[in-house]
Structure formats: C-alpha cells, structure tokens
Amino acid sequence: MSTLIAAEGLGHAYHDEWLFKKLTLGIQQGQRVALVGINGAGKSTLLKLLAEKFNPLEGKIVKNKSVKIGFLDQEPTFPDNYSISDFIFSLENKQQQLIKEYEELIEDPNPDENKLNRLYEELSEHNAWEYEHEIKTILSRMGITHLQQKISTLSGGQKKRIALAKLLIEDPEMYILDEPTNHLDIDTIEWLEKLLTSGNKTILLVTHDRYFLDNVCNTIVELDKGKTFTYNGNYAYFLEKKSEREASDEATFQKNKNLLKKELEWMRRMPAARTTKSQSRIDAFYDLDAKTKQTSDKQDITLKVKMSRQGNKILELDHVGQSFDDKKIINDFSYVFKKADRIGLAGKNGTGKSTLLNILTGYLNPERGNVSVGETTVFGYYKQGGLAFNEKDRVIDIVKSDAEYIKMADGQTISASQLLTLFLFPPKKQHGMVEKLSGGEKKRLHLMKVLMQNPNFLILDEPTNDLDIDTLNVLEEFLENFPGVLMLVSHDRYLLDKMSEQLFIMEGEGQVSIYNGNYSEYRTSLEVAKEKAKEAPKNTPTAAALQKDNSQKLTYKEQRELEELEQTISTTEEKINTLTGSLNDFDSADYIGIQGVTKDIESLNKLMDKTMERWLELSEKNN
Numbered sequence: 001m002s003t004l005i006a007a008e009g010l011g012h013a014y015h016d017e018w019l020f021k022k023l024t025l026g027i028q029q030g031q032r033v034a035l036v037g038i039n040g041a042g043k044s045t046l047l048k049l050l051a052e053k054f055n056p057l058e059g060k061i062v063k064n065k066s067v068k069i070g071f072l073d074q075e076p077t078f079p080d081n082y083s084i085s086d087f088i089f090s091l092e093n094k095q096q097q098l099i100k101e102y103e104e105l106i107e108d109p110n111p112d113e114n115k116l117n118r119l120y121e122e123l124s125e126h127n128a129w130e131y132e133h134e135i136k137t138i139l140s141r142m143g144i145t146h147l148q149q150k151i152s153t154l155s156g157g158q159k160k161r162i163a164l165a166k167l168l169i170e171d172p173e174m175y176i177l178d179e180p181t182n183h184l185d186i187d188t189i190e191w192l193e194k195l196l197t198s199g200n201k202t203i204l205l206v207t208h209d210r211y212f213l214d215n216v217c218n219t220i221v222e223l224d225k226g227k228t229f230t231y232n233g234n235y236a237y238f239l240e241k242k243s244e245r246e247a248s249d250e251a252t253f254q255k256n257k258n259l260l261k262k263e264l265e266w267m268r269r270m271p272a273a274r275t276t277k278s279q280s281r282i283d284a285f286y287d288l289d290a291k292t293k294q295t296s297d298k299q300d301i302t303l304k305v306k307m308s309r310q311g312n313k314i315l316e317l318d319h320v321g322q323s324f325d326d327k328k329i330i331n332d333f334s335y336v337f338k339k340a341d342r343i344g345l346a347g348k349n350g351t352g353k354s355t356l357l358n359i360l361t362g363y364l365n366p367e368r369g370n371v372s373v374g375e376t377t378v379f380g381y382y383k384q385g386g387l388a389f390n391e392k393d394r395v396i397d398i399v400k401s402d403a404e405y406i407k408m409a410d411g412q413t414i415s416a417s418q419l420l421t422l423f424l425f426p427p428k429k430q431h432g433m434v435e436k437l438s439g440g441e442k443k444r445l446h447l448m449k450v451l452m453q454n455p456n457f458l459i460l461d462e463p464t465n466d467l468d469i470d471t472l473n474v475l476e477e478f479l480e481n482f483p484g485v486l487m488l489v490s491h492d493r494y495l496l497d498k499m500s501e502q503l504f505i506m507e508g509e510g511q512v513s514i515y516n517g518n519y520s521e522y523r524t525s526l527e528v529a530k531e532k533a534k535e536a537p538k539n540t541p542t543a544a545a546l547q548k549d550n551s552q553k554l555t556y557k558e559q560r561e562l563e564e565l566e567q568t569i570s571t572t573e574e575k576i577n578t579l580t581g582s583l584n585d586f587d588s589a590d591y592i593g594i595q596g597v598t599k600d601i602e603s604l605n606k607l608m609d610k611t612m613e614r615w616l617e618l619s620e621k622n623n
Contacts, residue, residue, distance in 0.1 A: 002029050004067050004174050004202055005050055011058030012045055015436045019045055020226035021058065027174070032196070032203040034213045036238070037223035038424075039440030039468045043206045044074055044178055046223065050204065051176045070172035074179050074206075074439060074466070076163035078151045085147035088139070088166050095128040096169075099135055103147055138168050141188050143349055157183030157349075168195065177205040181212050182465045185348045186491050186519070208464050208472055210235055210494045307484050310339060310456040313374035314485060315360065321368035321510070322355055329355050330366070331510025337457075337485055344496045344519060345489045347506025353489050354384065356506070357459055360487070380455025384462040384489070387446045391435035395425060395445065398434065402452055423448045439466045447475070456484035464492040493519055507610065513617060526609075529616035533569045533608075565615040572611065576604050 003026045011021040019042030027033060027050075035043050049056050051071035063069070078087060089100035102119045105111045123129055139145070142161040151159060160183045167175065175196070181189050193215045196203060207213050213220075213235050220231045220238040229245065231238040315337040322330045329352035345353050358364040359371060361379050389398060399416040406419050414422075420430045423444060429437070437445065443466050450458075458479075464472055472495070479486060479499050490496055496519040503515040503522055515522050579601050 002064070003027065004029050005061065005063040005069070007046075007050065007056075007059065007061055009059035010046075010049065010056050010061075012042070012049060012056045014042070014045060015432075018226065020223070023059070023226065023228060025050075025221065025228050027202060027204055029202055030200045031219055032201065032217045033205070033219045033221055034217040034235075035204060035206050035221050035223060036213075036469055038470050039444060039466075040438045041223045041468075042226075043223055044438070047071070047176050047178050047204065047206060048073075067174060068170075068172040069174045069176060070167045070170055072164055072167050072175070072177045072180055074182075075156070076159055078159065078162075080152075082151050083148050084144060084151060084162055087151060087162060088135075088144075088147070088169065090170070095126050095131050096135075098122050098126060098128055099132045100147075102132070103136075107146075107148065135169055138165050141191055142184075143188075174202040175205070177203065177207075179206055179208070179466060181207055181209045181491060182462075183349075184491055186346070186493060187348060189491055189493075208467055208469055209492050210469065211492075307482070308378040308454045308456045309376055310484060311374050311376035313372075314339065314341075314377050314457065315374060316372040317360075317369065318372070319369040320359060320366045320371065322352070322359065322364070322366050323510075324355075328510030330359070330512060332369070333512045334369075335504075335514070339485070340483065341485045341487075342499060342501045343485075343487045344500030344503045345487060345506070346496070346503050346519060346522070348508070351506035351508045352510075353506055354461060356504070356512070357381070357461055357487070357489065361459065377457050378453065378455045380450045380453050380458045382447060382450045382458075382460045382463050384465070387442075387449065389434045389442065389445075391433065393434050394431055395434060395437070396420060396430040398445065399449070399452075402449060406452055407454070419448065419452070440468055440471070443467055444471060457487075458482060458484060459487045461489045462491065463488075464490055464495060505613075507613065513613070525616060526613065529612045529619075532619075533612045533615065534573070562615065562618045565611055565618070568611050569608065569615065572604055572608050576601060576608070579604070 006026040007023055010023040010025070012019055023046075025046075035046065037043050048054060048071075050061060051069060052061060053071065053073075085100055085104060089096040091097065098119065102116075102123065105115055105119065123132065139147075142165040143158075144162060144165055151162065154162070164177075164180060164184075167177075180192065184192065189209070189212060193212060196216050203216065205217070217234075218232070220233070220235065222229045222231070222238070222242065229242070231241050233241075317333060317335045320330055320333050321328075333356075345356065347353055355364065359366050361381050362371070362373070365371075396416060399420060403416065405413050405415055407413050417427070417430055421427075425441075425445070429441075434442070434445075443463075447463065447467075463475065467475070472492075476495065476498060486499065488496065488499055498518075500518050501516075503517070503519065505513045505515055505522070507513060515525075517525075579597050582597060
C-alpha cells in the first residue's frame with residue numbers, strides 16, 4: 001500500500017502549551033483510521049494540520065500532490081451570503097453546475113419548459129442523470145431540501161450536515177472527518193457507515209461513537225501526551241492493548257523512580273572533581289529525573305454528586321399536544337413517570353424530541369393537556385446546544401457562580417476547585433480563560449454544572465457530542481448507578497443500548513409510541529416485522545382467524561385497526577411491486593416519468609415502514 005499523507009517531526013502549540021512535538025504518523029491507501037484521545041490532547045488540531053488548514057510550528061506534512069483530500073471540520077465555516085446551492089455545487093464541475101441549474105429550476109412552481117428541455121439534453125449528454133440521483137440521495141439523507149436557503153439562517157447542526165453532504169458529493173481520495181456523526185439521526189449514521197465502507201476509501205476520523213468506530217475503522221491511533229500509538233484492530237482490541245501498555249509504562253515508571261533515589265544519593269555525595277564518566281552520569285540523572293516527573297498516575301474523572309430526595313409523584317403528562325405552524329409535533333401523549341425509569345428518546349431529526357424535553361422541564365408550556373411535576377422533582381437538563389459561556393471568564397468563576405462548596409454522594413463537602421480537579425481541570429486550567437478550553441472540555445464543564453444541581457430527574461440531550469471516549473466511559477458508569485429517573489436523547493447507539501430500558505419513539509406527525517426494550521431490540525423487532533409483513537399476504541391465516549381470540553387483549557377498535565393494517569400492507573406491497581416493474585417500460589430519456597414513479601415508490605415505502613411499526617405494536621399486544 002502507498003502512503004497518501006504523512007506527518008514528519010510534527011510539533012504544534014496552542015496558547016503557549018505544546019500539544020505534541022516530534023510526532024510522526026502515516027496514513028496508507030485504503031486504511032480507515034480512528035484517532036482517539038482525551039479532550040484537549042490535540043486531535044482536532046492534528047486533523048487540521050494534516051488537512052493543511054494551517055502550518056505546524058515544527059516539522060512538515062508530506063503528501064502525494066495528486067491526492068484530493070476532503071476535510072470535515074468539527075464546526076464548519078462558510079462564505080458570507082452563500083445559499084446552500086452555492087456551497088454544495090462546485091463551480092469547477094460541469095456536471096454539478098448542470099444539476100444545480102436543474103434543481104433550482106424544478107423548485108420553481110412555474111418552470112421555463114424551454115430551459116428544462118435544454119437541461120434534459122445537456123444532462124444526458126454529460127451522463128449526469130446517475131450523478132444527479134446520487135446527489136439527491138445524499139442531500140435527502142442529510143435533510144437538505146430548500147437549496148436556495150441562506151446558510152447564515154441555519155442552525156449549527158444543519159450547517160454540519162451541509163458540510164458533510166458536500167464532502168460526500170465530492171468523494172475525495174481521502175476523507176478527514178472530525179466528529180462526522182454529530183447532529184445526524186441514527187438512520188442516517190447507519191447509512192453513512194455503509195457509504196464510507198464501500199469501495200477502497202481512505203479515512204482518518206475522530207468520533208466518540210463506538211459502534212460507528214467499530215463498523216467503519218480498521219486501525220486505531222491513540223494520541224496520548226503528545227505521542228501516537230497505533231493498533232491494528234477494533235475498539236475492544238485497542239482497549240486490551242492499551243491496558244497492557246499502561247501496565248508496562250507503570251512498571252517502567254516505578255523502576256525509574258527507584259533508580260532515581262539511588263542516583264540522587266550519588267549526586268549528593270558526588271566528588272568535586274568531575275571526570276567525563278561522572279559528567280555522563282550527571283546527564284543521565286537529569287534525563288531520568290525529567291522522565292520520572294512525567295507521572296504515570298492516571299487521573300480519572302469522578303462523577304459522584306448527591307441526589308435530591310425523590311417523592312412518590314415525579315412527573316405526569318396528561319393528553320399533551322403541541323404544534324408549530326400547523327405541523328403536529330406531539331399529539332395526545334400521556335405518561336406517568338415512575339421511580340428509576342430509564343427512557344431513551346428516539347426518532348429522526350425534526351420529529352420533536354427537543355420539544356418534548358422542553359415541555360417536560362417547563363421551558364415550554366404545551367398547547368393542549370397538562371404537565372404535573374412532583375414537589376420533590378429536581379431536573380438536571382443537559383441541553384444539546386451547550387451553555388453560553390463568556391469566553392473571557394475564568395473556569396473556576398463559572399463554577400463559583402453556582403456554589404462555592406458542593407455536597408458529594410458520600411456526604412463530604414468539597415470546594416469548587418476540588419470538584420474541578422475531579423473533572424480533570426487542573427489548577428492551571430481552572431484559573432485560565434474559557435476560550436482556552438477545547439470543545440470537549442467545554443461540554444465536560446457543562447455536564448459538571450448540571451450535576452452540581454443534585455438532580456433526581458436527569459435529562460441528557462445528545463451528551464456524547466465532542467466528549468472523548470474516556471469521559472464517556474466514566475459518564476456511563478455514573479449513569480448505571482444513578483438511582484433517579486434518566487431520560488436520554490442520543491444518536492450513540494451504544495449508549496442508548498446500555499442505558500435505556502424503554503423507548504419513546506417520535507414517529508412524526510405528532511405520534512409518540514412506547515417500546516419496552518433498548519434500541520437494538522427495537523431495530524431487531526422492526527426487521528422481524530418486515531419479514532412477517534412480506535409473508536403475511538401468502539402464508540398467514542385470514543384476518544378473521546387472526547382476530548379470533550383477540551377479544552380479551554385488544555379493544556374492538558384495535559381489532560379493526562389490526563385487520564385494516566394487514567390489508568394495507570398487502571395492498572401497498574402489490575403497488576410497490578407493480579411500480580417497480582413499470583420502470584422497465586419507460587424510455588431512458590423520459591426522466592419526468594421515471595422521476596414521478598420513483599417518488600411514488602419512495603412514498604409507498606415510507607407508508608409501509610410506518611404501517612408495519614403499528615402492526616407490530618398491536619401484534620405484540622395480541623400475543
């Protein structure tokens with residue numbers, strides 16, 4: 001395999017502190033590499049250096065000049081006054097410019113027919129129809145529809161998806177991706193996994209998503225204290241080998257520490273006359289002293305805060321409803337929260353997850369229904385957008401603004417400075433400005449402020465974004481032992497699987513369904529439902545036979561609904577098969593006809609998915 005890009009003797013400092021020096025790293029063609037390390041280790045900086053966004057203070061980047069490298073920043077920036085279309089479609093690419101013109105034209109309610117006909121011919125001449133379909137698929141997956149919208153009007157999450165969409169459309173020889181799964185729903189993440197692992201793509205990425213890491217990457221590079229350690233294998237293999245390395249480092253540290261004591265005694269009684277031999281020993285002493293000062297004691301974040309007492313009444317939702325601009329977000333949803341509930345909130349972007357959380361916590365009063373909060377309920381709400389820190393504030397002052405002293409789970413009272421130390425903010429960082437913190441460190445500070453409130457009802461909205469995996473492991477351990485109510489929104493399937501015992505599924509159009517189980521179990525149940533639905537028209541008994549013994553389990557209304565669902569599944573499947581077969585009858589130049597049928601098939605597939613989910617829900621109740 002050939003080396004596409006390499007760092008040679010790389011060194012870079014940030015705010016007068018060296019992140020790494022004399023760092024060497026090479027990426028081979030076809031490698032899919034995950035870069036891991038604690039927040040503040042310099043992962044994002046290293047990615048930017050390799051993408052040549054700025055020059056290193058020391059060393060150099062060597063790359064094959066013919067290799068096109070695509071870079072996804074953690075927080076992308078865009079030219080002023082650009083529309084989505086302006087950014088997505090490259091001026092240098094003739095096919096993309098034709099597609100851009102076509103997409104803009106068909107958004108017009110009254111398109112110019114002459115222009116459309118000309119574009120049809122040019123798109124066919126440049127063999128761009130298949131490319132146009134690929135681009136539309138990518139944009140659709142990223143939830144990008146209105147291409148004329150100005151990028152400045154979009155949220156941070158929408159901007160990240162636009163930047164990722166452009167990169168996927170360009171399809172460079174090498175991808176450098178900084179947290180690519182942030183702001184994507186789980187369906188889109190799973191689609192992205194398949195896309196990145198198709199072909200012989202070369203990838204270097206930073207991600208906190210362990211399922212994504214394992215499914216995409218075949219090599220792990222750890223950035224630790226300015227050095228890189230490479231592991232050829234998955235995340236479990238990396239953890240095993242890292243543990244072995246740390247044990248070896250600890251043994252070496254203890255050996256050096258004992259040797260230093262002996263050398264220190266020799267230095268104290270050293271003869272005045274310094275021979276060449278003794279000078280060599282003196283130099284070795286100072287070298288050993290420097291190595292030993294680099295303590296091997298591993299610091300761990302400690303999440304141990306006191307939980308407020310929780311009464312019998314926690315939180316009750318009674319026929320809650322909410323709409324925005326005539327669009328139903330939540331429709332007639334009721335639930336009584338119980339002690340130790342562990343609920344995952346799942347659904348595609350835009351289905352209303354954050355709206356439901358804002359209703360629960362009182363940030364939003366619902367249009368319909370009632371929310372009744374128990375007197376002893378104390379919310380801890382970790383919001384996806386993070387806290388609006390003043391960049392010029394000192395870290396310790398941000399904590400002291402809440403409390404000078406904090407009560408821990410064991411009853412001990414500690415100072416704000418001690419708590420910051422437990423969260424891996426050493427004194428130097430505590431008295432430094434917020435602007436010097438990495439993105440992940442700011443999220444860790446936000447999490448700490450939430451836990452300081454001693455909540456007994458903890459709501460975490462995408463807590464994994466920008467946190468390093470070590471911090472996530474500690475967070476998971478804390479959540480496993482958290483005795484209060486936990487409500488979790490996350491695209492991290494690993495975290496959802498581990499922490500939730502029940503799901504609220506935001507299905508769109510205001511529907512919220514409840515599933516007993518974790519996310520992987522839910523997805524498996526959907527696959528089983530699809531298989532059953534395919535067989536149902538041919539192999540299952542008649543609707544009357546299926547309903548024979550339902551009287552004690554399903555209401556009459558539900559019995560009728562189940563019967564109608566089975567008929568809908570059968571009819572929809574027949575329509576899909578018929579339309580799919582009809583595509584072969586179209587002339588290849590009849591793009592309008594093909595496009596119309598394709599849209600009809602997509603709509604029917606969406607209807608099939610939604611129908612099968614409801615069919616499965618009623619079938620389980622019937623069993």
